[in-house]
Amino acid sequence: MTARYLFQEHFTFTPTGKIWLATNHLPELNGGDQAIWDRVRVVPFLRRFEKEDQDSQLAERLLQELPGILNWAITGFRGWTQIGLGSTEALEIAVAAYREESDQVGRFVRDCCVREPLASVSAGNLRAAYENWAQREGVHPLSAKAVAERLKGLGFSQGKSGAVRSWKGLRLCFPPLVEEPLAPE
Structure with missing residues (x-):
């Protein structure tokens, strides 16, 4: 991709990130073409944690399990690099609903x-x-x-x-x- 800073020379770079939005309301998408929807992932967070359900000791418990969590993350990363990130029925339903609402x-x-x-x-x-x-x-x-x-x-x-x-x-x-x-x- 080629870009430039304001009033400066052009330079070429390879994008290395993804845009994540944490929002209460999904942005309006007017594009109906398949290319947009091939890139969109909606991850619905359906669980709400009330004060009485929150674990006040969670940080300490996670620190105790840190080596296991790291191993689990490494295993997940290896799987992701080999076969990619799959989808779930909940994600597919959320994207379909978003697409329908955006049309x-x-x-x-x-x-x-x-x-x-x-x-x-x-x-x-x-x-x-x-x-x-x-x-x-x-x-x-x-x-x-x-x-x-x-x-x-x-x-x-x-x-x-x-x-x-x-x-x-x-x-x-x-x-x-x-x-x-x-x-x-």
């Missing part, structure tokens, strides 16, 4: 549309419904191009009837927010 367009389709092979909705009505949904959800709407790419990724296709562009294979599950004149056939 703005997918959520909009689930919340506001019905998949019907013979149906279509005008692009203007769909955009108006999407922007209204985004406002209600408190999210910044994606660009028309990004929405179109994601809709195509979800299996919908664009069509045109006269001057009116439409999306085939889905309909809004409530009356359109913006009336558009139908083009004569």
